[in-house]
Amino acid sequence: MDEVNGRLPKRDMETQSLKADILNPFVHRLELDTTYDKLKTAFLTVVLLPFRLAAITALVIMAWLLACLGLHGLTEEDLRRAPLQGWRRDMRIVICWMMRALFVCGGFHQLKVKGRKAPTKDAPVLALAPHSSFFDALPVVYLGGPSIVAKAETGRIPFFGKLINYTQPVYVWRDDPNSRQNTIKEIIERATSKEDWPQVMIFPEGTCTNRSCLITFKSGAFYPGVPVQPVCIRYPNKLDTVTWTWEGPGALKLLWLTLTQLNSSCEIEFLPVYKPNEAEKTDPKLYANNVRRLMAEALKIPVSDYTYDDCRIISKAHQLHIPHAPTIVEAHKLRSKLGLVTAKTEEELVQKKTKRFGDEVDLHEFARILRLDEREPTVQQLFKVHDRHDRGKIDLEEYLFTVLATANATSELDLISIAFDVIDTKGAKSLTLPALRKALRLSMHMPEDEIEETFHQISRDDSNGTVCFEDVIEVLSAKAEYTHLCTGGIEGKRKKTI
Template sequence: MRTMEKINGEIRNDSKTTDNSTSVTADILNPFVHRLELDTTYDKLKTAFLTVALLPFRLAAITALVIMAWLLACLGLRGLTEDDLRRAPLTGWRRRKIIPWLCFLGRLTYQAGGMRIVVRGKQASRNEAPILVVAPHSTFIDGGIVYVTGFPSIIVRRESGLNPFIGKLINFTQPVYVWREDPNSRQNTIKEIIERATSKEDWPQVMIFPEGTCTNRSCLITFKSGAFYPGVPIQPVCIKYPNKLDTVTWTWEGPGALKLLWLTLTQLNSSCEIEFLPVYKPSEAEKSDPKLYANNVRRLMARALQIPVSDYTYDDCRIISKAHQLNLKHVSTIIEAHKLRYKLGLLQANTEENLVNGRSERLNEIVDLHKFSQILRLDEKDSATKQLFHIHDWNRCGKVDLEEYIFTVLVIAKASSVEEMIRLAFELCVPTGSDSVDAKALRRILFLSLHLQPEESDRIFRDSLTIETNKVKLDDLIEVLGKRTEFAHLFATNSDESRKKSI
């Protein structure tokens, strides 16, 4: 087997080659979509039977084991305050007795659910690698690695630790808490990770999922740099779920947690493979550049997993969440378009917004690739330009609705509610800046913003009509839509959602 030093050297030397050879197709893999359906009659009948014959017993066993673990954690935390947990590592019977028992019960819980955990490689000690970097992160079931690795400290939201039940188990790992309401949360979290990783005290290893969100394991998205700021050796840890039916992947666009849990617990057996790679020792360049360090570790892990890397980030998830919130069509392509626009310089230059602001007439054209490239001032022969065009060619006819393309771009950049979407559609479809439109223009506005058909748009036009002008004013339209039963929930939901922080 090649040594880690040799692998490190290869990665550092060939990073430029790897980047240059990455295809546009690889760049726009969508790791946030997971499709899960029981396609065969056999799978449906088996799931139905096991739901009755097996699921209740597994749930009972899991519940009993989790309660036992919770009671054990309560015992171990007795007499300790939160400040005690943050000030010094656990010692004595709490560490020598309670932690091994918690790990045993945790692994037993997974076995009770039919999940077999297979471990490959050897976990390094804290002295060898103070930080464990785990990827890909694809499911809440990944939490099982905590029991395999001896209860390392995890990075977790403060709200999770306040949970009266699961919070006890979380607190026993002596986690590094992320305080989301604190504007300095990121800096404070990094500071605490550095202190833990470089401390002379016998703290647990720190375990971090550097992707920061769940993906479908089709690629490794951009690693956040928090694990790499300390500049200490880390141990990469890879997770795989080599099951015929993927019932565990929990992404932004796919089955919910309860459905995944149900389908996982109604499989006769499932497996999770955890592979400890050799310790990665950073070079001097990597110690001074956490992003370089993170990228090199990511490439190493991608090779071990035999999957590509992708420039998606945790923040891209917020765009997907926003697209769902606003009920936009073709959600799965929005991130792809966002990445391609960044690559082509459209994002930085605000090209589409400037087109709207500087136009003298409407942009309601159906354009081919040549015209599309010309309007956006792109190189028609550039593969990224072609990709951007083709993913908006919904009907595969070699044509793109320019107005619809620009509207989607503006909504992702500027809208946070349905009302704001409608106002943007007005702005786009009424170049003169008028606050009222005729029936034809309203059809287009409501198609872009609410996907309404012409006949429904015409009914709304009649309800919103101003008799004196035979046109509809924007504010009247908003008022009418908000009062209609079929649309009122959209306005209320989006108003509430816009006030929440993105996950």
């Protein structure tokens, strides 16, 4: 029987738990599935889109001109030193009304608000989640233009950069090694200042997700130890044209499909102000986790231990065409917990190995090779992550290649080099035909007939011969589809975070 007393067998429960653990919040699929949707979109692209674009453009230009006027004579240092006063502060209200009109012109006729925004004295910091789109600017303008925490590059976006500057944002300079400390310091200063600063608004997730869960909150908004008002964002639309994630439709496609919808909805829910206890004041991570759990309960979605750094791993895996990106992130977390990342155990194995790891291994052998305890649940889970077909065995060379490629590769050339290192036993980067098949399958997903052609073109001998790394690269680079190997060029996907 598959169920006993209404309970799933332990193995099935573990499998379901594992699947939940590796839920990928960074992927969004959007397609017009029905003929009706396609015809409606085509019709509204011709009939409605031009008028909406004209109205939006006019409003952006007018808001930008007002922002230029309001910021005239002020330097970046002036904006950081003191809050805007007098007519400049009143101008921000006018600009926000213009931006709200912009969203109405774009089809956001239905903005539903639950709860009430707390005054600055009661909640100096607003924490908004989930962060899933550039359309999250709607809650920003509805809130009256609070000081946002944003990456510094956003201040240089044409037109919109000037509008963002008007909120007196706290900018994060990712290239500056001291940026994190400076950002936290500025948030603390504003949150605890007696001057009339706007509320500090932050998206604590730090990047866009598909709203399927709440990923790990960054601690920056919680370091001041002051009360925070959680704000939940929802987009209850039949067709989700707003979600902008690391893998999915680009900004232009989302903008086009959103502007060709007759109506788009957004919900903003203000939760009660969260006042930290003494333990949370001294432990920002605890504070952040407790606020996240509260927001997840209100949103009725799970929490996930994904972080912004996990986005970078997923993005890198996609850039390098390494399959099973969500699995790679889960495995990285488990390896970190087991100390394998810090010890660089897998790299050491590849450097010192005296025999091939070609044979598949079971859990016992896997744990023995990595010097782990097979009875440890984390070890068992790491093994299951890579046992994708539930056969009780995994390909150790594939495991080692995935670990080293994710950690060290920046190009397809690196992938091939790592595959040679993993599969070669003599350190000479010279492989037989069967070994070359596996190396190029792992690194390039190359068809077998093309691999054999490459091998024989180099060896001019039978399959008992070997070919070296440099000769393989030279032959592949001569082919049009692999010329980029000479430059190691893989163009990275643009990082998206606010």
